[in-house]
Amino acid sequence: MNRVCVSCKKQMDDWNEHCGRCGFHVELVPDDTIKARYLRGPSLGAVLFTQGWAFGARLYLWFLLSLVPVFGIIVLFICLFFGRRLSWKQGGWASWEDFVRRMKMMDILGGFWIVFWMSIYLYARFI
């Protein structure tokens, strides 16, 4: 999944279009462009349900950190903005499809999680 710079042979991350060492511009084939865009996107699920998201995204260290009160907020933002990239890099996914399927599932799960707590709140508040 890691690419190598054509110019200086440095390892490059999937989502970078420029080499970090020599600045060489790498042409992304359309498929890669879609992947790069996806990886740079925010993960909504991380905002709604940070612990569950980090766990589902196989970011176990971040999962543990998210349980620490103050760190939890920091982890929330890191997972929101960098979560997909971290997960893709560290998660050991068998394929891109596996990864995307799990990301979708975790976003949906986050939605359910919020609806669940909202209903409990509304129930306790008004009934």
Ligand SMILES: [Zn+2]
């Ligand atoms: Zn380079």
